[in-house]
Amino acid sequence: MIYRFVAHRIKRHPDSEATASARCLHGECGWQAEPRVDVGTVDQQCMDHTGLNREHTTSARAFEDVALVECVEGPA
Structure with missing residues (x-):
């Protein structure tokens, strides 16, 4: 069996x-x-939520995209 990188x-x-x-x-x-695509809009939603709920000061933010894996031509 032959393996290659x-x-x-x-x-x-x-x-x-x-x-x-x-x-x-x-x-x-x-x-x-x-x-949202605009992180600033999400940040504003968090600040608005804290404004209505004074003790709710910590949020978990997440960023997501669709990834594409490509083979790099030639020797590595």
Whole structure:
């Protein structure tokens, strides 16, 4: 059996956009920001939530995109 090393790279898929989302970490709050392409909009949703719920100051933010793995031509 012959094995060979093949180099790859990973990047955002050209037909996709990265999205940001967030959720409140205060107890069992359950609040979540609506996912958006603009992280600033998600940040504003978090600040608005804290404005209405003064003790809800910690949020988990997540960033997601679609990845494309490509084989790199030639020797690695």
